[in-house]
Amino acid sequence: MSDFKRVANFEIVSLKEYQSAYNEADVLEVYKSLKLPRRATKGSAGYDFFAPFDISLAPNQTIKIPTGIRVKIAENYVLMLYPRSGLGFKYRLQLNNTVGIIDSDYYNSDNEGHIFAKITNDSNENKTLTIKKGEGFMQGIFVEFGLTFSDDVEDIRNGGFGSTTK
Numbered sequence: 027m028s029d030f031k032r033v034a035n036f037e038i039v040s041l042k043e044y045q046s047a048y049n050e051a052d053v054l055e056v057y058k059s060l061k062l063p064r065r066a067t068k069g070s071a072g073y074d075f076f077a078p079f080d081i082s083l084a085p086n087q088t089i090k091i092p093t094g095i096r097v098k099i100a101e102n103y104v105l106m107l108y109p110r111s112g113l114g115f116k117y118r119l120q121l122n123n124t125v126g127i128i129d130s131d132y133y134n135s136d137n138e139g140h141i142f143a144k145i146t147n148d149s150n151e152n153k154t155l156t157i158k159k160g161e162g163f164m165q166g167i168f169v170e171f172g173l174t175f176s177d178d179v180e181d182i183r184n185g186g187f188g189s190t191t192k
Contacts, residue, residue: 033100033168036062036073039138047092047140048078059159060094063166072165074110075143081157083147088122091163096139099130105166107143113163117155118148121164128166135184 044057056078063073075093083089097105107126113119122144133139143164147155157163 031100033103033170034105035098037096037098038062038094039096039140043138043140044092044094047137047142048094052079056159057094061160063095066162072108072110072167074162075107075141075164075166076160077157077163078159080159081155081163083145083155085147085149085152085154088144088146091143091145093141093143093164095141096133097128097141097166098133099128099168101130102172103168103170104129106169107141107164107166109145110162110165113155113157117153118150119155119163120146120148122146126164126166131182 038057038060041054041057044060045053048056050056060078061076063075065071065073075095078091078094081089081091099105105126105128107121107128108114109119109121126141126143128139128141145163147153149155
């Protein structure tokens with residue numbers, strides 16, 4: 027693993043942030059059991075994100091999941107989020123934005139860079155999707171990116187969805 031660049035560090039958001047995102051009676055229990063994303067094998071490209079609570083989705087149902095995770099990423103890298111391959115194959119599990127993009131400057135947003143996932147069971151075979159608390163449901167891959175020669179952007183982000191086009 028010494029040949030790989032180390033470009034990021036996963037962290038758990040504060041309890042205050044998680045409480046504002048997940049307003050349920052069991053919030054403290056859920057928060058205490060949050061797990062940082064990790065790779066399943068040394069050959070895995072993706073870091074598995076784990077369900078913070080039990081999820082059951084009938085066909086065409088959607089849920090927004092506060093993962094409790096934030097990530098500090100080196101400049102010129104992005105975290106790209108996808109459904110876990112097996113769930114996509116078996117249930118047509120979809121991220122509602124197709125691919126999640128976590129920019130390096132999202133880490134400093136007002137919500138601490140809290141990563142959310144909105145998923146839909148897009149099954150056309152009438153299968154109910156069940157994900158147990160602690161099971162992987164999404165994976166993230168770090169990707170380096172470049173800029174155009176004429177790029178001169180100096181704006182600073184403060185927010186999540188849609189905040190960079192306001």
